[in-house]
Amino acid sequence: MDAINQADTAWLMVSCALVMVMTPGLAFFYGGMVNQRNVLSSFMHSFIALGIITLQWVVIGYSLAFGSDIGGGLIGGFEFAFLRGVGLEPRDGSTIPHILFMAFQMMFAIITPALISGAIAERMKFTAYFLFIVLWATLVYDPICHWVWGPDGWLGARGALDFAGGTVVHLSSGTAALVCAMVIGPRERRGPPHNLTLTLLGAGMLWFGWFGFNAGSALASNDNAALALVNTHVAAAAAAFSWAIAEWIRQRKPTALGVASGLVAGLVCITPAAGFVSPTSAVIMGLLAGPICYAAVVMKGKLGYDDALDAFGIHGVGGALGAILTGVLASAAWGGTDGLIGGNSDLFVENLLGVLAAAAYSMLVTFAILKALDATIGLRVTSDQERDGLDTNLHGEEGYHLGGAGGLTE
Numbered sequence: 001m002d003a004i005n006q007a008d009t010a011w012l013m014v015s016c017a018l019v020m021v022m023t024p025g026l027a028f029f030y031g032g033m034v035n036q037r038n039v040l041s042s043f044m045h046s047f048i049a050l051g052i053i054t055l056q057w058v059v060i061g062y063s064l065a066f067g068s069d070i071g072g073g074l075i076g077g078f079e080f081a082f083l084r085g086v087g088l089e090p091r092d093g094s095t096i097p098h099i100l101f102m103a104f105q106m107m108f109a110i111i112t113p114a115l116i117s118g119a120i121a122e123r124m125k126f127t128a129y130f131l132f133i134v135l136w137a138t139l140v141y142d143p144i145c146h147w148v149w150g151p152d153g154w155l156g157a158r159g160a161l162d163f164a165g166g167t168v169v170h171l172s173s174g175t176a177a178l179v180c181a182m183v184i185g186p187r188e189r190r191g192p193p194h195n196l197t198l199t200l201l202g203a204g205m206l207w208f209g210w211f212g213f214n215a216g217s218a219l220a221s222n223d224n225a226a227l228a229l230v231n232t233h234v235a236a237a238a239a240a241f242s243w244a245i246a247e248w249i250r251q252r253k254p255t256a257l258g259v260a261s262g263l264v265a266g267l268v269c270i271t272p273a274a275g276f277v278s279p280t281s282a283v284i285m286g287l288l289a290g291p292i293c294y295a296a297v298v299m300k301g302k303l304g305y306d307d308a309l310d311a312f313g314i315h316g317v318g319g320a321l322g323a324i325l326t327g328v329l330a331s332a333a334w335g336g337t338d339g340l341i342g343g344n345s346d347l348f349v350e351n352l353l354g355v356l357a358a359a360a361y362s363m364l365v366t367f368a369i370l371k372a373l374d375a376t377i378g379l380r381v382t383s384d385q386e387r388d389g390l391d392t393n394l395h396g397e398e399g400y401h402l403g404g405a406g407g408l409t410e
Contacts, residue, residue, distance in 0.1 A: 174316020
Protein backbone atom coordinates (compact mmCIF):
# COMPACT_ATOMS: atom_id res chain seq x y z
CA MET A 1 0.00 0.00 0.00
CA ASP A 2 3.03 2.32 0.29
CA ALA A 3 2.88 2.96 -3.46
CA ILE A 4 -0.55 4.63 -3.22
CA ASN A 5 -0.27 8.37 -3.74
CA GLN A 6 -3.02 10.36 -2.05
CA ALA A 7 -2.96 13.26 -4.52
CA ASP A 8 -3.19 10.92 -7.50
CA THR A 9 -5.97 8.96 -5.85
CA ALA A 10 -7.95 12.10 -5.02
CA TRP A 11 -7.61 13.38 -8.59
CA LEU A 12 -8.76 10.07 -10.06
CA MET A 13 -11.79 9.98 -7.76
CA VAL A 14 -12.74 13.47 -8.93
CA SER A 15 -12.10 12.49 -12.55
CA CYS A 16 -14.26 9.39 -12.13
CA ALA A 17 -17.13 11.57 -10.92
CA LEU A 18 -16.60 14.05 -13.78
CA VAL A 19 -16.79 11.30 -16.40
CA MET A 20 -19.91 9.88 -14.76
CA VAL A 21 -21.59 13.31 -15.10
CA MET A 22 -20.95 13.16 -18.85
CA THR A 23 -23.61 10.47 -19.33
CA PRO A 24 -26.44 12.59 -17.88
CA GLY A 25 -24.91 15.45 -19.88
CA LEU A 26 -25.25 13.32 -23.00
CA ALA A 27 -28.90 12.73 -22.09
CA PHE A 28 -29.50 16.49 -22.05
CA PHE A 29 -27.48 17.00 -25.24
CA TYR A 30 -29.43 14.35 -27.15
CA GLY A 31 -32.77 14.89 -25.38
CA GLY A 32 -33.08 18.50 -26.46
CA MET A 33 -32.72 17.57 -30.13
CA VAL A 34 -35.60 15.09 -30.38
CA ASN A 35 -39.34 15.67 -30.61
CA GLN A 36 -40.92 16.46 -27.25
CA ARG A 37 -42.87 13.18 -27.46
CA ASN A 38 -39.57 11.31 -27.33
CA VAL A 39 -37.53 13.27 -24.80
CA LEU A 40 -37.85 10.71 -22.00
CA SER A 41 -37.11 7.88 -24.39
CA SER A 42 -33.91 9.64 -25.39
CA PHE A 43 -32.96 10.30 -21.78
CA MET A 44 -33.56 6.63 -20.95
CA HIS A 45 -30.97 5.56 -23.50
CA SER A 46 -28.28 7.25 -21.41
CA PHE A 47 -29.62 6.52 -17.94
CA ILE A 48 -30.23 2.81 -18.53
CA ALA A 49 -26.62 2.54 -19.72
CA LEU A 50 -25.53 3.79 -16.30
CA GLY A 51 -27.32 0.83 -14.79
CA ILE A 52 -26.85 -2.08 -17.15
CA ILE A 53 -23.30 -1.37 -18.35
CA THR A 54 -22.14 -0.91 -14.76
CA LEU A 55 -23.30 -4.45 -14.04
CA GLN A 56 -21.80 -5.79 -17.26
CA TRP A 57 -18.46 -4.17 -16.42
CA VAL A 58 -18.41 -5.62 -12.91
CA VAL A 59 -19.39 -9.12 -14.03
CA ILE A 60 -17.22 -9.56 -17.12
CA GLY A 61 -16.45 -6.34 -19.01
CA TYR A 62 -13.47 -5.17 -16.98
CA SER A 63 -11.89 -8.60 -17.14
CA LEU A 64 -12.31 -8.89 -20.91
CA ALA A 65 -10.82 -5.42 -21.41
CA PHE A 66 -8.01 -5.39 -18.85
CA GLY A 67 -7.45 -9.01 -17.87
CA SER A 68 -4.30 -10.81 -18.92
CA ASP A 69 -4.32 -11.44 -22.65
CA ILE A 70 -5.54 -14.86 -23.76
CA GLY A 71 -6.04 -14.32 -27.47
CA GLY A 72 -3.02 -12.95 -29.28
CA GLY A 73 -3.66 -9.38 -28.18
CA LEU A 74 -7.37 -9.58 -29.01
CA ILE A 75 -9.13 -10.17 -25.68
CA GLY A 76 -8.51 -10.47 -21.95
CA GLY A 77 -9.28 -13.48 -19.81
CA PHE A 78 -11.59 -14.06 -16.87
CA GLU A 79 -9.24 -13.40 -13.97
CA PHE A 80 -11.12 -10.23 -12.90
CA ALA A 81 -14.66 -11.56 -13.46
CA PHE A 82 -16.99 -10.28 -10.71
CA LEU A 83 -14.00 -8.08 -9.73
CA ARG A 84 -12.15 -11.01 -8.26
CA GLY A 85 -8.66 -9.80 -7.42
CA VAL A 86 -9.55 -6.12 -7.93
CA GLY A 87 -8.72 -4.62 -4.57
CA LEU A 88 -7.08 -1.73 -2.79
CA GLU A 89 -3.54 -2.47 -3.91
CA PRO A 90 -2.00 -0.41 -6.74
CA ARG A 91 -2.43 -1.80 -10.23
CA ASP A 92 0.72 -2.70 -12.16
CA GLY A 93 3.02 -0.23 -10.46
CA SER A 94 0.57 2.66 -10.60
CA THR A 95 -0.05 5.04 -7.70
CA ILE A 96 -3.82 4.53 -7.42
CA PRO A 97 -5.87 1.62 -6.02
CA HIS A 98 -6.74 -1.05 -8.56
CA ILE A 99 -10.44 -0.71 -7.72
CA LEU A 100 -10.33 3.00 -8.54
CA PHE A 101 -8.74 2.34 -11.93
CA MET A 102 -11.54 -0.15 -12.59
CA ALA A 103 -14.18 2.43 -11.62
CA PHE A 104 -12.61 5.15 -13.80
CA GLN A 105 -12.58 2.84 -16.81
CA MET A 106 -16.15 1.81 -16.02
CA MET A 107 -17.33 5.34 -16.73
CA PHE A 108 -15.79 5.15 -20.22
CA ALA A 109 -17.51 1.83 -20.82
CA ILE A 110 -20.86 3.34 -19.81
CA ILE A 111 -20.90 6.38 -22.04
CA THR A 112 -19.56 4.64 -25.16
CA PRO A 113 -22.68 2.60 -26.06
CA ALA A 114 -24.88 5.50 -24.94
CA LEU A 115 -23.26 7.62 -27.66
CA ILE A 116 -24.66 5.23 -30.29
CA SER A 117 -28.22 6.03 -29.23
CA GLY A 118 -28.06 9.31 -31.12
CA ALA A 119 -28.31 7.38 -34.38
CA ILE A 120 -31.44 5.38 -33.49
CA ALA A 121 -33.38 8.00 -31.51
CA GLU A 122 -37.17 8.12 -31.90
CA ARG A 123 -37.61 4.72 -33.56
CA MET A 124 -35.88 1.80 -31.80
CA LYS A 125 -37.61 -0.59 -29.40
CA PHE A 126 -36.37 -0.15 -25.85
CA THR A 127 -36.02 -3.92 -25.38
CA ALA A 128 -33.87 -4.08 -28.51
CA TYR A 129 -31.74 -1.16 -27.33
CA PHE A 130 -31.35 -2.74 -23.89
CA LEU A 131 -30.05 -5.99 -25.33
CA PHE A 132 -28.03 -4.24 -28.01
CA ILE A 133 -25.89 -2.20 -25.62
CA VAL A 134 -25.10 -5.26 -23.47
CA LEU A 135 -24.05 -7.30 -26.50
CA TRP A 136 -22.20 -4.38 -28.07
CA ALA A 137 -20.27 -3.58 -24.90
CA THR A 138 -19.22 -7.23 -24.57
CA LEU A 139 -18.44 -8.00 -28.20
CA VAL A 140 -17.17 -4.64 -29.49
CA TYR A 141 -16.13 -2.20 -26.77
CA ASP A 142 -14.33 -4.64 -24.48
CA PRO A 143 -12.18 -6.20 -27.24
CA ILE A 144 -11.23 -2.84 -28.79
CA CYS A 145 -10.42 -1.46 -25.34
CA HIS A 146 -8.14 -4.47 -24.82
CA TRP A 147 -6.48 -3.95 -28.22
CA VAL A 148 -5.39 -0.45 -27.26
CA TRP A 149 -5.12 -0.30 -23.46
CA GLY A 150 -5.11 -3.88 -22.23
CA PRO A 151 -2.05 -5.93 -21.27
CA ASP A 152 -0.36 -6.95 -24.54
CA GLY A 153 -3.21 -5.62 -26.67
CA TRP A 154 -2.09 -5.85 -30.26
CA LEU A 155 -2.59 -2.20 -31.24
CA GLY A 156 -0.95 -0.87 -28.09
CA ALA A 157 1.94 -3.30 -28.54
CA ARG A 158 2.50 -2.00 -32.07
CA GLY A 159 2.83 1.54 -30.74
CA ALA A 160 -0.54 3.10 -31.57
CA LEU A 161 -1.38 6.03 -29.27
CA ASP A 162 -4.81 6.80 -27.85
CA PHE A 163 -4.55 8.96 -24.75
CA ALA A 164 -8.19 8.91 -23.63
CA GLY A 165 -10.33 7.08 -26.16
CA GLY A 166 -10.45 8.63 -29.62
CA THR A 167 -10.38 5.15 -31.13
CA VAL A 168 -11.61 3.11 -28.17
CA VAL A 169 -14.63 5.28 -27.35
CA HIS A 170 -15.54 7.66 -30.16
CA LEU A 171 -14.49 5.89 -33.34
CA SER A 172 -15.95 2.57 -32.19
CA SER A 173 -19.29 4.09 -31.16
CA GLY A 174 -19.49 6.52 -34.08
CA THR A 175 -18.98 3.87 -36.75
CA ALA A 176 -21.44 1.60 -34.94
CA ALA A 177 -23.92 4.49 -35.02
CA LEU A 178 -23.61 4.71 -38.79
CA VAL A 179 -24.43 1.02 -39.14
CA CYS A 180 -27.38 1.39 -36.75
CA ALA A 181 -28.81 4.30 -38.72
CA MET A 182 -28.52 2.40 -41.99
CA VAL A 183 -29.95 -0.88 -40.70
CA ILE A 184 -32.89 0.54 -38.77
CA GLY A 185 -33.77 3.04 -41.48
CA PRO A 186 -34.90 6.68 -41.38
CA ARG A 187 -37.56 8.13 -39.14
CA GLU A 188 -41.03 8.44 -40.65
CA ARG A 189 -41.35 12.01 -39.40
CA ARG A 190 -38.54 14.44 -38.71
CA GLY A 191 -38.88 17.74 -36.98
CA PRO A 192 -36.72 20.47 -35.46
CA PRO A 193 -35.17 20.07 -31.99
CA HIS A 194 -37.85 20.63 -29.38
CA ASN A 195 -35.65 22.35 -26.75
CA LEU A 196 -32.19 23.56 -27.69
CA THR A 197 -31.67 24.98 -24.21
CA LEU A 198 -31.44 21.37 -22.98
CA THR A 199 -28.92 20.61 -25.70
CA LEU A 200 -26.75 23.58 -24.74
CA LEU A 201 -26.94 22.57 -21.08
CA GLY A 202 -25.85 19.08 -22.07
CA ALA A 203 -22.98 20.44 -24.15
CA GLY A 204 -21.79 22.46 -21.16
CA MET A 205 -21.97 19.38 -18.91
CA LEU A 206 -20.00 17.37 -21.46
CA TRP A 207 -17.33 20.07 -21.70
CA PHE A 208 -17.06 20.16 -17.91
CA GLY A 209 -16.93 16.38 -17.55
CA TRP A 210 -14.40 16.02 -20.35
CA PHE A 211 -11.72 17.52 -18.10
CA GLY A 212 -11.97 14.31 -16.09
CA PHE A 213 -12.24 12.21 -19.24
CA ASN A 214 -8.97 13.50 -20.70
CA ALA A 215 -6.93 14.90 -17.82
CA GLY A 216 -7.93 11.96 -15.64
CA SER A 217 -6.47 9.60 -18.22
CA ALA A 218 -3.01 10.66 -17.08
CA LEU A 219 -3.88 8.47 -14.05
CA ALA A 220 -1.98 10.89 -11.82
CA SER A 221 -2.10 14.47 -10.61
CA ASN A 222 0.88 15.60 -12.65
CA ASP A 223 2.12 17.74 -15.53
CA ASN A 224 0.64 15.39 -18.11
CA ALA A 225 -2.80 15.85 -16.58
CA ALA A 226 -2.34 19.61 -16.67
CA LEU A 227 -1.40 19.47 -20.35
CA ALA A 228 -4.41 17.29 -21.16
CA LEU A 229 -6.73 19.69 -19.34
CA VAL A 230 -5.48 22.73 -21.25
CA ASN A 231 -5.53 20.90 -24.59
CA THR A 232 -9.07 19.73 -23.94
CA HIS A 233 -10.33 23.24 -23.38
CA VAL A 234 -8.57 24.99 -26.23
CA ALA A 235 -9.53 22.32 -28.78
CA ALA A 236 -13.19 22.56 -27.79
CA ALA A 237 -13.08 26.35 -28.02
CA ALA A 238 -11.39 26.28 -31.42
CA ALA A 239 -13.88 23.79 -32.84
CA ALA A 240 -16.89 25.74 -31.55
CA PHE A 241 -15.45 28.79 -33.32
CA SER A 242 -14.61 27.03 -36.59
CA TRP A 243 -17.99 25.21 -36.80
CA ALA A 244 -19.76 28.55 -36.31
CA ILE A 245 -17.65 30.13 -39.05
CA ALA A 246 -18.41 27.23 -41.39
CA GLU A 247 -22.13 27.68 -40.77
CA TRP A 248 -21.81 31.42 -41.23
CA ILE A 249 -20.19 30.94 -44.62
CA ARG A 250 -22.62 28.24 -45.80
CA GLN A 251 -25.95 29.49 -44.48
CA ARG A 252 -25.23 33.05 -43.30
CA LYS A 253 -26.37 32.25 -39.76
CA PRO A 254 -24.25 30.63 -37.05
CA THR A 255 -26.53 28.55 -34.82
CA ALA A 256 -26.55 27.64 -31.15
CA LEU A 257 -26.84 23.97 -32.12
CA GLY A 258 -23.80 24.41 -34.36
CA VAL A 259 -21.70 25.86 -31.56
CA ALA A 260 -22.78 23.05 -29.23
CA SER A 261 -22.01 20.42 -31.86
CA GLY A 262 -18.71 22.08 -32.70
CA LEU A 263 -17.41 22.12 -29.17
CA VAL A 264 -18.26 18.44 -28.79
CA ALA A 265 -16.48 17.70 -32.08
CA GLY A 266 -13.40 19.47 -30.74
CA LEU A 267 -13.54 17.47 -27.51
CA VAL A 268 -13.80 14.25 -29.49
CA CYS A 269 -10.93 15.16 -31.80
CA ILE A 270 -8.48 16.07 -29.04
CA THR A 271 -9.25 13.01 -26.91
CA PRO A 272 -6.66 10.64 -28.43
CA ALA A 273 -3.99 13.37 -28.43
CA ALA A 274 -4.69 15.27 -25.22
CA GLY A 275 -1.52 14.24 -23.42
CA PHE A 276 0.71 13.95 -26.48
CA VAL A 277 0.55 17.31 -28.29
CA SER A 278 1.27 20.96 -27.61
CA PRO A 279 -1.56 23.45 -26.95
CA THR A 280 -0.86 25.01 -30.35
CA SER A 281 -1.41 21.63 -31.98
CA ALA A 282 -4.59 21.22 -29.94
CA VAL A 283 -5.89 24.50 -31.36
CA ILE A 284 -5.10 23.28 -34.89
CA MET A 285 -6.96 20.03 -34.22
CA GLY A 286 -9.99 21.94 -32.97
CA LEU A 287 -9.98 24.31 -35.92
CA LEU A 288 -9.95 21.32 -38.29
CA ALA A 289 -12.55 19.33 -36.36
CA GLY A 290 -15.23 22.02 -36.62
CA PRO A 291 -15.63 22.28 -40.41
CA ILE A 292 -14.75 18.64 -41.11
CA CYS A 293 -17.37 17.27 -38.70
CA TYR A 294 -19.84 19.91 -39.92
CA ALA A 295 -19.29 18.69 -43.48
CA ALA A 296 -19.88 15.10 -42.34
CA VAL A 297 -23.18 16.14 -40.73
CA VAL A 298 -24.27 18.00 -43.86
CA MET A 299 -23.41 14.99 -46.03
CA LYS A 300 -25.84 12.66 -44.26
CA GLY A 301 -28.71 14.34 -46.09
CA LYS A 302 -26.98 13.84 -49.41
CA LEU A 303 -26.12 10.22 -48.66
CA GLY A 304 -29.62 9.36 -47.44
CA TYR A 305 -29.07 7.89 -43.97
CA ASP A 306 -30.81 9.24 -40.89
CA ASP A 307 -28.26 9.60 -38.12
CA ALA A 308 -30.82 11.40 -36.00
CA LEU A 309 -28.48 13.21 -33.61
CA ASP A 310 -25.24 13.13 -35.61
CA ALA A 311 -23.42 10.44 -33.66
CA PHE A 312 -21.39 9.38 -36.69
CA GLY A 313 -20.65 12.86 -37.98
CA ILE A 314 -19.32 14.03 -34.62
CA HIS A 315 -17.98 10.93 -32.89
CA GLY A 316 -17.10 8.65 -35.79
CA VAL A 317 -15.54 11.29 -38.02
CA GLY A 318 -14.15 13.29 -35.08
CA GLY A 319 -12.62 10.18 -33.49
CA ALA A 320 -10.99 9.09 -36.74
CA LEU A 321 -9.70 12.60 -37.41
CA GLY A 322 -8.26 12.88 -33.90
CA ALA A 323 -6.51 9.52 -34.10
CA ILE A 324 -4.97 10.34 -37.47
CA LEU A 325 -3.88 13.80 -36.38
CA THR A 326 -2.33 12.28 -33.27
CA GLY A 327 -0.10 10.33 -35.62
CA VAL A 328 0.82 13.61 -37.29
CA LEU A 329 1.16 16.07 -34.40
CA ALA A 330 2.26 13.99 -31.39
CA SER A 331 5.53 15.17 -29.91
CA ALA A 332 8.07 13.57 -27.60
CA ALA A 333 8.61 17.02 -26.09
CA TRP A 334 4.98 17.00 -24.91
CA GLY A 335 4.75 13.49 -23.47
CA GLY A 336 4.13 11.40 -26.56
CA THR A 337 6.11 9.87 -29.39
CA ASP A 338 7.14 12.06 -32.30
CA GLY A 339 4.60 11.83 -35.10
CA LEU A 340 4.77 12.56 -38.79
CA ILE A 341 5.55 16.23 -38.28
CA GLY A 342 8.53 15.21 -36.16
CA GLY A 343 9.90 12.93 -38.86
CA ASN A 344 8.41 9.67 -37.55
CA SER A 345 6.02 8.03 -40.00
CA ASP A 346 5.67 4.86 -37.90
CA LEU A 347 3.23 6.39 -35.43
CA PHE A 348 1.08 7.77 -38.25
CA VAL A 349 0.96 4.34 -39.90
CA GLU A 350 0.08 2.55 -36.64
CA ASN A 351 -2.65 5.01 -35.74
CA LEU A 352 -4.09 4.81 -39.23
CA LEU A 353 -4.06 1.02 -38.95
CA GLY A 354 -5.85 1.31 -35.61
CA VAL A 355 -8.54 3.52 -37.15
CA LEU A 356 -9.15 1.09 -40.00
CA ALA A 357 -9.13 -2.01 -37.80
CA ALA A 358 -11.37 -0.59 -35.08
CA ALA A 359 -13.84 0.89 -37.56
CA ALA A 360 -14.08 -2.31 -39.60
CA TYR A 361 -14.47 -4.51 -36.53
CA SER A 362 -17.06 -2.26 -34.91
CA MET A 363 -19.13 -2.01 -38.08
CA LEU A 364 -19.08 -5.73 -38.84
CA VAL A 365 -19.95 -6.90 -35.33
CA THR A 366 -22.56 -4.16 -34.90
CA PHE A 367 -24.22 -5.29 -38.12
CA ALA A 368 -24.27 -8.91 -36.91
CA ILE A 369 -25.77 -7.93 -33.54
CA LEU A 370 -28.50 -5.83 -35.17
CA LYS A 371 -29.42 -8.53 -37.64
CA ALA A 372 -29.65 -11.13 -34.85
CA LEU A 373 -31.88 -8.87 -32.76
CA ASP A 374 -34.05 -7.96 -35.74
CA ALA A 375 -34.59 -11.65 -36.54
CA THR A 376 -35.60 -12.45 -32.97
CA ILE A 377 -37.33 -9.56 -31.19
CA GLY A 378 -37.33 -6.88 -33.90
CA LEU A 379 -35.55 -3.55 -33.82
CA ARG A 380 -38.15 -0.97 -34.66
CA VAL A 381 -41.33 0.28 -33.00
CA THR A 382 -44.58 0.24 -34.96
CA SER A 383 -45.62 3.14 -37.18
CA ASP A 384 -48.36 4.07 -34.72
CA GLN A 385 -45.91 4.12 -31.80
CA GLU A 386 -43.45 6.21 -33.76
CA ARG A 387 -46.16 8.67 -34.77
CA ASP A 388 -47.61 8.99 -31.25
CA GLY A 389 -44.23 9.17 -29.53
CA LEU A 390 -42.14 6.68 -27.59
CA ASP A 391 -42.46 8.28 -24.16
CA THR A 392 -46.06 7.19 -23.62
CA ASN A 393 -45.92 4.03 -25.72
CA LEU A 394 -42.72 2.55 -24.32
CA HIS A 395 -42.46 4.12 -20.87
CA GLY A 396 -45.96 5.24 -19.90
CA GLU A 397 -44.79 8.77 -19.14
CA GLU A 398 -44.62 12.23 -20.64
CA GLY A 399 -41.75 14.64 -20.39
CA TYR A 400 -43.94 17.72 -20.06
CA HIS A 401 -47.27 18.36 -18.29
CA LEU A 402 -47.82 22.04 -18.90
CA GLY A 403 -51.61 22.18 -18.83
CA GLY A 404 -52.86 19.28 -16.75
CA ALA A 405 -53.37 18.82 -13.01
CA GLY A 406 -50.48 20.46 -11.26
CA GLY A 407 -49.39 22.09 -14.51
CA LEU A 408 -48.13 25.61 -14.91
CA THR A 409 -51.46 26.91 -16.26
CA GLU A 410 -53.63 25.68 -13.42
